[in-house]
Amino acid sequence: MDRNLCLEPATVATVLHDERQLRITWADGHTSIFDSLWLRDNCPQDRDPRTGQRLVDIADLPQDPKLLSVRQPDDNSLEILWVDEPRSAQFSLSWIRRHCYCDQHRCSTRPAAVLWRGSADGIRRVRYSDVLRNQDALGDWLTSLIRYGITFLSEVPCEHGRVLSVAALAGYVTETNYGRIFDVWSLPDPNHLAYTDAGLGLHTDNPYRDPVPGFQFLHCLQSSDEGGDSLFADGFAVAADMKDRDPDVFAVLSRTPVRFTFKDADSDLTAERPLISLDHRGDTAAIHYNNRSIAPPSLPSEEMQRYYPAYRLFSQMLRDPRYIMRLRLRPGDLVAFYNHRVLHGRTGFRDLGVRRHLQGCYVSPDGVFSTFALLHRNQERVPA
Amino acid sequence: MDRNLCLEPATVATVLHDERQLRITWADGHTSIFDSLWLRDNCPQDRDPRTGQRLVDIADLPQDPKLLSVRQPDDNSLEILWVDEPRSAQFSLSWIRRHCYCDQHRCSTRPAAVLWRGSADGIRRVRYSDVLRNQDALGDWLTSLIRYGITFLSEVPCEHGRVLSVAALAGYVTETNYGRIFDVWSLPDPNHLAYTDAGLGLHTDNPYRDPVPGFQFLHCLQSSDEGGDSLFADGFAVAADMKDRDPDVFAVLSRTPVRFTFKDADSDLTAERPLISLDHRGDTAAIHYNNRSIAPPSLPSEEMQRYYPAYRLFSQMLRDPRYIMRLRLRPGDLVAFYNHRVLHGRTGFRDLGVRRHLQGCYVSPDGVFSTFALLHRNQERVPA
Numbered sequence: 001m002d003r004n005l006c007l008e009p010a011t012v013a014t015v016l017h018d019e020r021q022l023r024i025t026w027a028d029g030h031t032s033i034f035d036s037l038w039l040r041d042n043c044p045q046d047r048d049p050r051t052g053q054r055l056v057d058i059a060d061l062p063q064d065p066k067l068l069s070v071r072q073p074d075d076n077s078l079e080i081l082w083v084d085e086p087r088s089a090q091f092s093l094s095w096i097r098r099h100c101y102c103d104q105h106r107c108s109t110r111p112a113a114v115l116w117r118g119s120a121d122g123i124r125r126v127r128y129s130d131v132l133r134n135q136d137a138l139g140d141w142l143t144s145l146i147r148y149g150i151t152f153l154s155e156v157p158c159e160h161g162r163v164l165s166v167a168a169l170a171g172y173v174t175e176t177n178y179g180r181i182f183d184v185w186s187l188p189d190p191n192h193l194a195y196t197d198a199g200l201g202l203h204t205d206n207p208y209r210d211p212v213p214g215f216q217f218l219h220c221l222q223s224s225d226e227g228g229d230s231l232f233a234d235g236f237a238v239a240a241d242m243k244d245r246d247p248d249v250f251a252v253l254s255r256t257p258v259r260f261t262f263k264d265a266d267s268d269l270t271a272e273r274p275l276i277s278l279d280h281r282g283d284t285a286a287i288h289y290n291n292r293s294i295a296p297p298s299l300p301s302e303e304m305q306r307y308y309p310a311y312r313l314f315s316q317m318l319r320d321p322r323y324i325m326r327l328r329l330r331p332g333d334l335v336a337f338y339n340h341r342v343l344h345g346r347t348g349f350r351d352l353g354v355r356r357h358l359q360g361c362y363v364s365p366d367g368v369f370s371t372f373a374l375l376h377r378n379q380e381r382v383p384a
Numbered sequence: 385m386d387r388n389l390c391l392e393p394a395t396v397a398t399v400l401h402d403e404r405q406l407r408i409t410w411a412d413g414h415t416s417i418f419d420s421l422w423l424r425d426n427c428p429q430d431r432d433p434r435t436g437q438r439l440v441d442i443a444d445l446p447q448d449p450k451l452l453s454v455r456q457p458d459d460n461s462l463e464i465l466w467v468d469e470p471r472s473a474q475f476s477l478s479w480i481r482r483h484c485y486c487d488q489h490r491c492s493t494r495p496a497a498v499l500w501r502g503s504a505d506g507i508r509r510v511r512y513s514d515v516l517r518n519q520d521a522l523g524d525w526l527t528s529l530i531r532y533g534i535t536f537l538s539e540v541p542c543e544h545g546r547v548l549s550v551a552a553l554a555g556y557v558t559e560t561n562y563g564r565i566f567d568v569w570s571l572p573d574p575n576h577l578a579y580t581d582a583g584l585g586l587h588t589d590n591p592y593r594d595p596v597p598g599f600q601f602l603h604c605l606q607s608s609d610e611g612g613d614s615l616f617a618d619g620f621a622v623a624a625d626m627k628d629r630d631p632d633v634f635a636v637l638s639r640t641p642v643r644f645t646f647k648d649a650d651s652d653l654t655a656e657r658p659l660i661s662l663d664h665r666g667d668t669a670a671i672h673y674n675n676r677s678i679a680p681p682s683l684p685s686e687e688m689q690r691y692y693p694a695y696r697l698f699s700q701m702l703r704d705p706r707y708i709m710r711l712r713l714r715p716g717d718l719v720a721f722y723n724h725r726v727l728h729g730r731t732g733f734r735d736l737g738v739r740r741h742l743q744g745c746y747v748s749p750d751g752v753f754s755t756f757a758l759l760h761r762n763q764e765r766v767p768a
Contacts, residue, residue: 038680038692053576054676054678058695059696101684172559172560177751209750214595255664268754280638280639280657291438292438296425299485301417301485304485308442312443364595369594369653370652373654
């Protein structure tokens with residue numbers, strides 16, 4: 001995702017430089033400062049014209065290139081010369097402006113998450129036929145998925161395997177030991193509690209896997225006569241509230257490694273991760289919580305004693321009704337959610353006249369974010 | 385992976401307890417200490433007998449269960465009662481011993497990486513027909529992949545798509561915008577420098593993707609007459625040496641977010657990660673380095689000034705011949721490597737009489753580790 005800023009025409013008021021830095025003040029008053037090495041590292045002629053890929057390696061570049069001259073051959077470009085280098089570089093001014101790295105303009109790679117508790121107006125339910133026909137409807141549906149971590153389709157034909165063609169609208173299906181597609185229904189000899197009629201508390205799927213499935217798509221082919229409501233909660237909202245309320249507990253959960261396992265005749269999966277994963281900036285990047293697959297903790301005794309109360313508090317917060325969206329999927333409904341963020345569960349059910357049946361698949365994040373970015377490539381702004 | 389320790393018979397010498405802790409001294413002299421809450425949390429009867437999955441949530445358990453009595457009804461088990469709870473728990477002694485969480489026995493989820501510089505005796509080349517026929521050969525091949533991050537097959541039939549059936553021996557193929565399978569050869573109108581005859585410096589694939597492809601399998605169908613040697617290096621060894629040599633540089637590279645991008649007509653991929661990713665323990669978990677897809681850095685000026693020299697040093701180390709394994713893939717050779725660890729590259733080539741042609745696919749880590757664990761499930765120890 002390119003930043004959605006700097007869309008003003010890149011008109012220059014003044015250009016100043018010394019050996020180390022270029023300082024451009026734009027017509028709108030903003031000042032951008034670029035290091036000489038950054039400019040040298042990003043010379044347009046060092047990009048392959050066919051693919052846009054960089055042709056040089058940092059080790060090929062001078063260690064300390066000194067700016068010699070900067071001039072504006074026309075209204076749209078800047079020509080730069082460095083000391084002891086014969087070659088000048090031509091930058092487009094709009095490119096330069098778009099890549100300003102001041103505090104205000106530094107880009108983020110993903111649209112910001114909008115937290116929700118119980119529900120939110122921005123969570124969309126879109127008709128499948130509209131998504132097929134109409135780029136705006138597809139954009140609406142994906143925007144909800146990316147901003148809120150959850151989105152719904154209605155009137156998806158109740159056909160076996162249809163969930164795969166819905167997934168293909170967004171990205172690429174992830175194959176696992178459960179297959180490319182999995183049937184969620186009650187089985188006589190289940191290898192998994194999901195394949196029983198038991199209620200399931202809020203959880204994320206497959207934290208014992210590397211990588212953990214990104215998006216989950218679940219298509220309701222048949223609902224049960226009794227029970228089987230779906231439950232969802234925004235784990236990022238729960239984590240944010242916990243961080244506010246008890247930063248020490250949040251810190252324990254974000255640094256204590258938790259092992260998760262799943263074993264059956266054909267699989268032996270184990271992975272270790274904290275219940276709350278932080279990114280390199282210290283922001284919440286993922287929630288992984290699944291009481292069914294947590295392995296016995298293996299921690300030093302003093303860490304164990306800090307971990308258990310924190311784990312209990314998180315588990316209790318996940319039962320707080322104010323976080324929970326409860327609804328009943330009807331045949332033809334399809335929910336998609338970000339499994340690194342949104343927890344899901346269900347109430348217990350009983351198959352009487354009909355057999356409750358969902359079909360699901362996992363979809364990796366990259367394709368979904370790529371589809372979203374392509375939809376907005378030629379738009380001015382990412383929709384709010 | 386279960387820990388590969390504690391294989392002695394679990395014979396008890398003494399059992400002591402107070403309200404909070406159980407202390408078992410085993411016949412071999414080792415003492416294990418278990419917290420009361422840990423024991424209560426892991427009662428065998430709270431696991432589903434069919435699936436082994438946990439049926440209770442931590443929020444369902446008493447906050448501070450007090451041990452009342454511990455007795456040994458027979459040589460193989462331990463019966464525990466807690467204050468104010470009617471139900472006793474029966475633990476198998478061998479299970480208890482296996483789950484000792486003292487400093488010495490705490491388990492790791494993955495076999496340890498063995499670092500290599502240039503080459504290592506443990507890196508295996510196995511005949512494809514042997515892997516198909518023989519579980520030990522399959523185990524050898526996978527052990528090299530998991531311990532060293534790289535492994536070779538020879539005499540793989542030079543058929544289109546055969547790489548997919550090789551991948552299926554190990555795990556599940558990851559589909560991306562390049563397809564389930566990709567052809568690496570020189571194209572007249574490439575969307576990617578890999579699809580030219582250019583030399584490629586050491587790199588990891590697709591750091592602009594989320595998740596980054598785990599394992600890469602490359603099957604040589606045709607080598608070129610001139611050039612096109614393959615290069616590999618163990619990024620974990622480079623990172624370890626850098627950490628020894630210059631811990632500050634290592635720290636900069638492990639915390640500075642770097643954006644990577646790939647864009648063509650059908651894809652718009654962007655992700656941000658440090659060149660060296662650490663896990664929650666502070667250990668090196670992944671290397672992501674690709675000079676072709678690094679986006680212009682977007683950092684505060686003072687971070688930029690720390691980042692560039694660190695990035696340059698890393699890039700220079702990656703050219704140091706002592707790290708590099710150089711070899712020529714022959715038709716029928718298939719290399720598999722862990723793309724979060726092992727960097728790969730090639731020398732430039734010229735298609736004269738024949739056209740250099742590799743077919744590749746990505747394979748997600750979970751399936752490979754599961755296959756490896758299944759192979760060793762009934763063995764006493766993970767092979768060294």
